[in-house]
Amino acid sequence: MLVLAGCGGQATAGQGGSETLRVATSALAASVDPMAELSASYLRSVGAAEGLMRTRADGTVAPELAEKVEATSPTVWTATLRPGVTFWKGGTVDAAAVVASMERARAENTLAAGLLKDVTVAATGDRTVTFTTKEPSHSLPSALSHYQLVIHNVASAPKEADLTGPYRITGFESDRRMVLERNDRWWGGTPGLARVEVQKVGDPQARAQIALSGQAEIVQDLPTDRAKELSAAPGMALVAKPAANTVTVYLNPSSAAAPALADQRVRQALSWGVDRQEVVDLATNGLSVPASSWLASNPAFPDAAKQGYVRFDKATAERLLDEAGWRVGADGKRAKAGTKLTLRLLTFGAEAATGEVLQAQWARLGIDVQVRNVESSLINQSIDKGDWDAVTQAWTTLGDTAKLMAAQIGPAGAANHGKYTDPRIAGLLAQAAGAPSEDQRTAAVYDLNKLMVELAPSIPVHPRVLATGVSKKVTGFVAHPLQYENIVQPTMTLG
């Protein structure tokens, strides 16, 4: 029987100070209702919302509002709630409240509905909630740690937020500003800060200036191209952590404009032809790390960094392209039967720099790449229309790994943009999700990752960088691979 148990409160929170922590972020919730799109992630990141479980910085999950979560049969997980947990307004967080929160999430949020698909949630005691799955499930604790399943008081929603976190919201301007004050009822003790002021500052350069001038103690999403200047700033530390997502170039094997991508050898050649260390150095100022395989950015699967495209191998890339019939002409460009090897690469946001380095590296192989940096909605539109060759996206790798891999390579996977298929995929996905032992499930995940390397539906490059400016007055900041766990911690204080 698998038991995931917590060890009392979140610890050392207990010596509350009187200081105000000022935070500058790139984005902020549009609503205080955690079931509104994306709101829960922001609410969690600022210490307002909590779930039954949480994801730790090492990628493992641990109980949060639950005292323990145990598998009582292959299809039943039982969560025992911590005693004495209340919502901000004083209501008890009992089994009935948790069930109501889960059911509202399922009804009102598609992401939550996906996480709770085929899961029956029932209160089986004052502090006991059972989760019954249709099939044996090993990933329910991971799902419960997802930000979209934070526990909220349904009676107050959607007009008011009544959550459980160490900081309660006392002021809010949609998408602009949020003020939080210490929640004296918090179950883990006295939170370290009296007040938190979160301000959205959309322009990355403006955020960098705020960090440099000391106008905020924590500044999120700093531009990596100012790393040198920010690192040297007095009174502030630049905390850079590779995120648990992999910036990946997805390839369209059905593209009419780039027919070469239908050939697995060409896709593999593109991946071997990427000097990931150079991409990291030039595009992220050395703040990220190379990702040799898609799963490499998941800290819970450390061996994934040893799988896949572990080195830059131009010779192999050239050989594969030659074997596929794309040979270098007198002009230095590769062509086959009069058709040039070209492709269009769409990038989004900070990945523009990654795209530009890839363009230069692939040009050295004789491949002509047009790079355009566009809005993410335009990337999605191009994929929907089928009018695309290559796009960059960075899907999360940390969470319910079997489901995340199914999204990448499964037959109906949301990130399987190229509709890749292989007879081995279904069996490995079933093993990854449902094999009886954890070792077997882990092995299946690694095998799937290896299969993705072989099929090369996409090219893993590097994780995104979470670059945060943290004042040296701040203690207790925890760099986390998930952005929404990364800002305000209950143990944080201002010295």
Add this chain to the structure above:
Amino acid sequence: MRGTGRGLFAVGVALVGLMVLLAVAAPLISRYDPAAQGVGPALAGPSVEHWLGTDRFGRDLAARVLHGGRTTLLATAAALALVVSVGTLVGAAVAAVGSIVDRLARPLFDLLVAFPVMVVALALVGLWGPSLGTALAGVLIVLWAPFARLSRSLVRTALAEPSAVAARALGAGRLRLLRYEVWPRLRGPVLVLAAVEAAQLIGVVAGLSFLGLGAQPPSAEWGAMLQEGRAALWSAPHLVLAPGIAVLVTVLGLTCMAEGLRDMLDRAGQVVPE
């Protein structure tokens, strides 16, 4: 009181000529490929090896500024040639035909002249996606109209001059009238306007690239380089200074040319566009 304008014109020609020369001779002056990454350390300052330093990808900034001049100046020159010829010919034709065509065309010219070039270019980029070609197409849709309006007005005036009336009475054909009566009155003002619009065009081309809607990577273009350098304004100001000065010198040169030419025409008693 205005001067002769010759000095100003000469300064303008010298500045523009210098920039054109540097752009044309770019491959001879710089030994680096402007798109080649890692030819030097990233964000290095000016040195003997890299005269203007390097950018975040370790590309030689001097090579990019010089080759960027080719992109910007060539795009501007091509667009200008097109708007000047189309606008002048359409305006002249409208004036020559006269009557109802003239009455219909005049409000159209006024409407197009009132249209902000940038807005039209942005609309086209929104429709067809960002590229220097698309941005220039937006410019062309609007920018021929000032030339058409000027040309129409000057041709009408020229044809009403006593010398033109007399020539026509003596049996001069259309071509002869154009050659001896219209063209001498048209060329100066059109040149002044062309110099003024060229300065504006440089701003539009660089501005659209600055917004990421014009030249696409890895093309070197002054506006795009200004955008790339903006992020490191304090730590590596050379990234912004180099293309910024290039734009400044070119626009200054064109403005001097336009002002000088205007003064020269003014002294010669010709109509000059404001």
